Amino acid sequence: MTSGPNLNFMSKNHLYKGTLQSVLLKLLSEEGRMYGYELSKKAKAMTNGDLDITEGSLYPALHKLEAQGLVEAEIEMIGKRARKYYRLTESGGREAKDRIEELTEYVRNLQMFLKPNLGNG
Amino acid sequence: MTSGPNLNFMSKNHLYKGTLQSVLLKLLSEEGRMYGYELSKKAKAMTNGDLDITEGSLYPALHKLEAQGLVEAEIEMIGKRARKYYRLTESGGREAKDRIEELTEYVRNLQMFLKPNLGNG
């Protein structure tokens, strides 16, 4: 690496704390069926490279969602490699809807907080 | 209170995880000089009642900001009661500016994430 240094230091992940489950549910509710690695890449792409979900967060989070009955998994072999696809359960679908609303309101509130004068604009 | 029950249960605080210091710095950068209790009330008012900064979060956070040299405190007696006013230091002012930018970008990214099709609207 002579020319392009890795800019992976100083990620802004800390702000996303508390949003991870909601983010995963949102993606699954749109794409229908995704696997872990795919989820993390998609999340990153959709947040301008800001949200870098590490494996240490991602997989435990997915397992937790599964344990809560919000998603269900299915392993698919791609050549010799196993891929674990997740999709929302019925209750997961309802939960996703709620979480997305909650996230949306949260964003609206943060925006109001940042620009109180433009709150109703 | 016979008619209006307390709706203090089920706060949505969890989403705000990671934003507390930034929120405090933002308020101080606008108001110039505030005390703890005032900060928590103002934050709540500015987020539609959503962000309820408890004392157990608030005071340790302020102490940490002080230890980092970002704010400085001054005790003022109101009658017999002590009030601790905080204001940004010079480096705190710079930090506040950075944090506010970061928060703004974060909100922008979350919004893009929630409505990718309206991203450039």
Added chain:
DNA sequence: AAATATACATAGCTTTCTTATGCATATGTT
């Protein structure tokens, strides 16, 4: 061949926040 990307997983740690508790004064209600 070596490096990087894909793909999953878990243990241990740190940070952040919540709950619970404590103390004290001021104000409003009955």
Added chain:
DNA sequence: AACATATGCATAAGAAAGCTATGTATATTT
């Protein structure tokens, strides 16, 4: 007067979330 609520600060103990580090293995690119 008594009681409840609001104001105002503080800390200890615990929970929750996420990060770092590590492990394993296949696929692709250089």
